[in-house]
Amino acid sequence: MNALIKAATVIDSKSPHNGNVVDIRIKDGIITEIASTLTPSKNEKTITFDDLKVSSGWFDTSVSIGEPGYEERETIKNGLKVAALSGFTGIAVNPNTNPIIDTSADVAFMMHKSAGNATELFPIGALSRNSESVDLAELYDMQQSGAVAFGDYQKPVSNPNLLKIALQYTQGFDGLVLSFPQENDIAGKGQVNEGVMSTRIGLKGKPAIAESLQVARDLHILEYTGGKLHIPTISTKASVHLIADAKAKGLDVTSSAAIHNLFFTDDVLEDFNTNYKVTPPLRNQDDVEALIQGIKTGVIDFVTSDHNPLDVERKHVEFDNATYGTISQEATFGALLTLVSEKKAVKLLTQGRARFTNKEQSIVEGANANLTLFSIKGSYTFSESDIKSKSKNAAFLGAKLKGKVYGIVNNNQIILND
Amino acid sequence: MAELSVNHLLGIKYITAADIDLIFKTADHFKEVINRPIKKVPSLRDITIANLFFENSTRTKLSFELAEKRLSADVINFSAAASSVKKGETLIDTVNNILSMKVDMVVMRHPNPGAGVFLSKHIKASIVNAGDGAHEHPTQALLDSYSIRERLGEVAGKNVVIVGDILHSRVALSNIYALKLQGANVKVCGPKTLIPKYIESLGVEVELDLRKALEWCDVANMLRVQNERMDISYFPSTREYTQQYGVNKEILESLDKEIVIMHPGPINRGVEITSDVADSGQAIILDQVQNGVAVRMAVIYLLASKIQ
Numbered sequence: 001m002n003a004l005i006k007a008a009t010v011i012d013s014k015s016p017h018n019g020n021v022v023d024i025r026i027k028d029g030i031i032t033e034i035a036s037t038l039t040p041s042k043n044e045k046t047i048t049f050d051d052l053k054v055s056s057g058w059f060d061t062s063v064s065i066g067e068p069g070y071e072e073r074e075t076i077k078n079g080l081k082v083a084a085l086s087g088f089t090g091i092a093v094n095p096n097t098n099p100i101i102d103t104s105a106d107v108a109f110m111m112h113k114s115a116g117n118a119t120e121l122f123p124i125g126a127l128s129r130n131s132e133s134v135d136l137a138e139l140y141d142m143q144q145s146g147a148v149a150f151g152d153y154q155k156p157v158s159n160p161n162l163l164k165i166a167l168q169y170t171q172g173f174d175g176l177v178l179s180f181p182q183e184n185d186i187a188g189k190g191q192v193n194e195g196v197m198s199t200r201i202g203l204k205g206k207p208a209i210a211e212s213l214q215v216a217r218d219l220h221i222l223e224y225t226g227g228k229l230h231i232p233t234i235s236t237k238a239s240v241h242l243i244a245d246a247k248a249k250g251l252d253v254t255s256s257a258a259i260h261n262l263f264f265t266d267d268v269l270e271d272f273n274t275n276y277k278v279t280p281p282l283r284n285q286d287d288v289e290a291l292i293q294g295i296k297t298g299v300i301d302f303v304t305s306d307h308n309p310l311d312v313e314r315k316h317v318e319f320d321n322a323t324y325g326t327i328s329q330e331a332t333f334g335a336l337l338t339l340v341s342e343k344k345a346v347k348l349l350t351q352g353r354a355r356f357t358n359k360e361q362s363i364v365e366g367a368n369a370n371l372t373l374f375s376i377k378g379s380y381t382f383s384e385s386d387i388k389s390k391s392k393n394a395a396f397l398g399a400k401l402k403g404k405v406y407g408i409v410n411n412n413q414i415i416l417n418d
Numbered sequence: 419m420a421e422l423s424v425n426h427l428l429g430i431k432y433i434t435a436a437d438i439d440l441i442f443k444t445a446d447h448f449k450e451v452i453n454r455p456i457k458k459v460p461s462l463r464d465i466t467i468a469n470l471f472f473e474n475s476t477r478t479k480l481s482f483e484l485a486e487k488r489l490s491a492d493v494i495n496f497s498a499a500a501s502s503v504k505k506g507e508t509l510i511d512t513v514n515n516i517l518s519m520k521v522d523m524v525v526m527r528h529p530n531p532g533a534g535v536f537l538s539k540h541i542k543a544s545i546v547n548a549g550d551g552a553h554e555h556p557t558q559a560l561l562d563s564y565s566i567r568e569r570l571g572e573v574a575g576k577n578v579v580i581v582g583d584i585l586h587s588r589v590a591l592s593n594i595y596a597l598k599l600q601g602a603n604v605k606v607c608g609p610k611t612l613i614p615k616y617i618e619s620l621g622v623e624v625e626l627d628l629r630k631a632l633e634w635c636d637v638a639n640m641l642r643v644q645n646e647r648m649d650i651s652y653f654p655s656t657r658e659y660t661q662q663y664g665v666n667k668e669i670l671e672s673l674d675k676e677i678v679i680m681h682p683g684p685i686n687r688g689v690e691i692t693s694d695v696a697d698s699g700q701a702i703i704l705d706q707v708q709n710g711v712a713v714r715m716a717v718i719y720l721l722a723s724k725i726q
């Protein structure tokens with residue numbers, strides 16, 4: 001694939017071209033030239049867009065797909081296309097499939113099935129066998145097949161000793177452990193944030209301390225064991241404070257927030273719309289403000305879509321019976337741009353790559369062309385036509401978003417939105 | 419003619435004070451009707467109503483059915499135990515199947531909060547919520563306020579305490595909305611474990627001491643402890659609950675005024691109130707049941723008039 005990207009503003013703090021408007025020549029998937037003006041040559045595709053910005057390819061740290069087992073929700077092939085059109089050149093995919101990805105063979109299937117696409121798929125292997133939080137899965141073996149981290153998607157490590165052992169054991173091969181922040185006994189049968197709204201509408205509430213209690217426990221264990229811990233999708237003010245303290249102590253911990261938890265408060269639940277039924281639950285204004293502060297200060301390292309496609313049968317039902325989750329990938333950039341500057345947005349959408357894959361990416365000559373192309377101009381109302389996923393369970397339907405993703409360049413391919 | 423501001427009765431929080439007033443005035447008329455030798459009016463001869471009960475109910479179901487029959491509506495009944503719900507059919511499919519038989523109105527009780535709201539967005543029929551999980555039970559709150567109005571003249575300015583399991587109670591929530599809308603002062607009383615942490619956001623006060631609550635109030639609405647909705651024990655024993663939150667003759671007689679005792683039923687005699695209280699002149703529990711029919715007639719009549 002040969003291409004010439006014309007007049008793009010580089011947003012990449014690690015690149016010497018950061019902030020400059022440049023032309024970028026790509027030959028066979030490698031950046032060969034970067035200069036203020038390059039002349040198009042034959043047999044190369046010229047890429048021009050209004051207000052074109054280019055950054056290193058974005059990385060989504062929590063994506064659910066469905067395949068294998070839940071192909072009716074999403075397939076690997078289309079899931080990777082959705083990611084590409086949403087600006088992501090790499091996605092870490094959760095093991096919440098059927099069967100659960102908890103062996104080397106399962107990871108190998110994911111790697112094989114996703115190979116050759118523009119967006120790369122990085123499997124997260126289950127931390128415990130069948131994600132039952134009893135015994136560790138074969139973590140090293142999964143890593144050898146391509147797993148980049150280990151966690152039981154949205155199932156907390158209920159046994160603290162299992163987390164202790166996991167954090168100790170993974171140090172032998174530099175493994176990243178994911179611990180979902182929820183104390184199940186306190187969360188009880190809560191479905192939404194415990195607060196004014198849950199009281200008004202009679203839905204069972206999950207108290208914010210169900211999350212922060214687990215975060216406090218996990219950080220305490222990490223302090224004892226050492227190791228690499230990632231706390232995915234935090235949603236409360238107290239969690240932000242706890243993680244800030246842990247980072248100040250020098251613990252090797254990162255955290256993420258899901259874009260819908262940053263964008264919506266639980267006020268939207270008034271109508272019992274099941275697209276707002278998510279885990280962790282949408283919290284109150286105070287928590288959301290703390291989360292936004294957290295992404296601005298860097299306490300929260302990554303913003304993820306926590307994309308979770310669910311077929312209509314799982315959502316077009318009474319609130320109690322609906323499955324948790326929303327598709328958010330198509331809206332992630334547009335929503336994030338309403339909260340922070342484009343520089344900050346890019347940082348929050350790219351930093352996950354190094355944490356999960358141990359690989360840095362930058363816009364320099366000689367590097368792989370792993371790029372996201374976008375604009376920060378304009379605003380739009382997110383609608384059905386913006387959904388590329390097989391499932392349509394989008395919390396963002398009707399939300400006012402900013403900017404536009406033009407597409408990606410990666411793996412010697414160009415994928416652009418129409 | 420005055421009409422309701424809504425096409426469904428999904429909860430008290432969706433209606434206005436004027437709606438409540440209209441329902442009560444209409445209920446006054448129907449109360450007179452049901453005390454006649456011929457307790458029936460031909461108002462709804464062309465209306466078919468389906469009573470869909472996805473959760474057990476005795477008095478609410480009977481009360482609705484009587485109300486419908488006294489308005490001369492055609493009535494069909496459906497209960498979940500003997501239905502295809504157990505075979506995995508979705509709520510929308512179940513209801514649409516029933517509606518395809520030309521039903522105009524649905525009265526639904528359902529274990530899930532918001533089930534009525536959900537249904538109202540997807541089907542073409544007027545819906546009356548007969549209780550949806552811990553969300554609302556609007557006709558119960560209406561008949562409760564109607565009974566207070568009947569006994570005390572008006573609801574505005576009265577002090578009402580709701581005692582017991584507030585956490586799992588749709589009756590409490592609907593009553594709070596209804597009483598506040600009519601200008602009453604409301605407190606809730608019970609063990610802290612059974613009171614939602616954020617209940618004060620609804621404009622009510624929390625009182626953990628039953629005696630203080632009774633000394634303050636004009637009306638005490640005693641709720642049943644809903645053991646079936648509890649995932650863990652919220653208090654150590656029924657005995658201890660009764661020691662702290664049970665109303666007996668002794669405590670009532672020690673007050674310097676006579677308060678009104680209400681209960682939405684079914685009563686656990688000897689738990690939340692003793693038999694001598696339940697059967698005393700202070701209790702208006704059976705008036706509530708009788709008023710329930712008149713109030714439900716009013717609700718159905720007013721909603722049906724919006725269909726026609």
